Amino acid sequence: MVPSRAQRIELRERNEKWLSPPLRIEMLECINCDACLRACPPQFGAIFNHGPDVVIIPELCSGCDKCLPVCPVNCIYPFEDWVQTGSPDSWWQEPAGPNDPYL
Numbered sequence: 001m002v003p004s005r006a007q008r009i010e011l012r013e014r015n016e017k018w019l020s021p022p023l024r025i026e027m028l029e030c031i032n033c034d035a036c037l038r039a040c041p042p043q044f045g046a047i048f049n050h051g052p053d054v055v056i057i058p059e060l061c062s063g064c065d066k067c068l069p070v071c072p073v074n075c076i077y078p079f080e081d082w083v084q085t086g087s088p089d090s091w092w093q094e095p096a097g098p099n100d101p102y103l
């Protein structure tokens with residue numbers, strides 16, 4: 001069975017059936033417009049405001065590319081060499097609480 005987003009958040013693991021690499025945001029280029037956050041489908045819900053940054057949690061990102069065309073500065077890139085080492089604990093606070101933008 002395909003794990004739900006809630007399960008991915010709980011386990012902090014990417015769906016191993018996702019073949020595309022996750023994406024990442026180049027923070028030095030990002031202008032914090034939040035367009036990508038709104039474009040990410042809620043069943044993935046991978047993009048968050050985190051302090052002054054906008055971040056993609058790779059474990060939640062399917063690589064569907066829906067965020068790419070909306071970025072006005074093209075600062076979202078494939079994270080080709082991503083390996084599951086665990087996103088920072090502080091990132092996981094964003095989808096864990098009542099402020100999860102995808103709930």
Ligand code: SF4
Binds near residue numbers: 060
């Ligand atoms: S590639 Fe898809 S799942 Fe990943 S952050 Fe972009 S819109 Fe969300």
Ligand code: SF4
Binds near residue numbers: 032035
């Ligand atoms: S759409 Fe691009 S510039 Fe806007 S917040 Fe997302 S990554 Fe940053």
